Amino acid sequence: MSNAILSVNNLSISFGGLKAVDDLTFEINEGEIYGLIGPNGAGKTTVFNCITQFYKPDSGEAIFRNGSETINLMDLKVHDVIKYGIVRTFQNVEVVRELTILENVLIGAHKEYKSNLLQQIFPTKKVLQEEADNIEKAEGILDQFGLLHLKDSPVGSQSYGIRKKVEFARALMSNPKLIILDEPAAGLNDRETEEFAQLIVDIRKQYDLTILLIEHDMGLVMGICDRICAINFGRLLTIGSPKDIQNNEEVQSAYLGVDS
Numbered sequence: 001m002s003n004a005i006l007s008v009n010n011l012s013i014s015f016g017g018l019k020a021v022d023d024l025t026f027e028i029n030e031g032e033i034y035g036l037i038g039p040n041g042a043g044k045t046t047v048f049n050c051i052t053q054f055y056k057p058d059s060g061e062a063i064f065r066n067g068s069e070t071i072n073l074m075d076l077k078v079h080d081v082i083k084y085g086i087v088r089t090f091q092n093v094e095v096v097r098e099l100t101i102l103e104n105v106l107i108g109a110h111k112e113y114k115s116n117l118l119q120q121i122f123p124t125k126k127v128l129q130e131e132a133d134n135i136e137k138a139e140g141i142l143d144q145f146g147l148l149h150l151k152d153s154p155v156g157s158q159s160y161g162i163r164k165k166v167e168f169a170r171a172l173m174s175n176p177k178l179i180i181l182d183e184p185a186a187g188l189n190d191r192e193t194e195e196f197a198q199l200i201v202d203i204r205k206q207y208d209l210t211i212l213l214i215e216h217d218m219g220l221v222m223g224i225c226d227r228i229c230a231i232n233f234g235r236l237l238t239i240g241s242p243k244d245i246q247n248n249e250e251v252q253s254a255y256l257g258v259d260s
């Protein structure tokens, strides 16, 4: 039986005359850290946008399996994807700069709230308990991320590296099964990149997650990914272990700029 949590089948999307993704098929197994790589403009972010329904592809499907539930993500609206256990981060970190770090992380719990708006305006004991539980959980995550001492500081005044961690912490608050990370190491220095890579590995294990990431930092990709899918011009080049990918001549010539 397939252990795939996500199967992307024959995905295609064009912008005008440009085929940004062209009949792409790949499968991610539950618990994997899976990398999607390719040169600039290869179509990586477009694939993410199609999986998360920011874009509606021209054809293809993305089958997501969570326990006994199986769904074609193409049937969902963009805001419903998170309800099924998929959450993403963005290439250009998306945080609310005016809010504190803790407040930003708590935003991630909104799908978990059982109470409605009226109950939140006139909170009952149950609603207050729910809020307290979410704060406890957010503080636990911030502690693990080394950010608890900054929880009451506005995010806008923090470094890029910290803002990226806040975005990742917020993603965890929704109890996802699959986290999609768009260039987690972009803009980070070497030390921050190493720290972030370790965080991804630790979080995957602790929260029993599957992780799909796009990344240009080959050190990070080769260091933490179980498998990697390499694409160019929206088309599949190859899928394999980091070692397979490093040794693949097509990948070398397309992505690493080495002539085969």
Ligand SMILES: Nc1ncnc2c1ncn2[C@@H]1O[C@H](COP(=O)(O)OP(=O)(O)OP(=O)(O)O)[C@@H](O)[C@H]1O
Residues within 6 Å of the ligand: 015, 018, 020, 038, 039, 040, 041, 042, 043, 044, 045, 046, 047
């Ligand atoms: N909304 C859009 N409208 C028109 N063209 C688009 C749109 N989104 C992406 N493209 C084009 O599709 C192609 C793939 O872009 P995409 O951003 O997916 O590549 P990428 O592999 O993520 O690149 P990078 O590594 O530079 O982020 C590019 O040629 C891009 O210009």
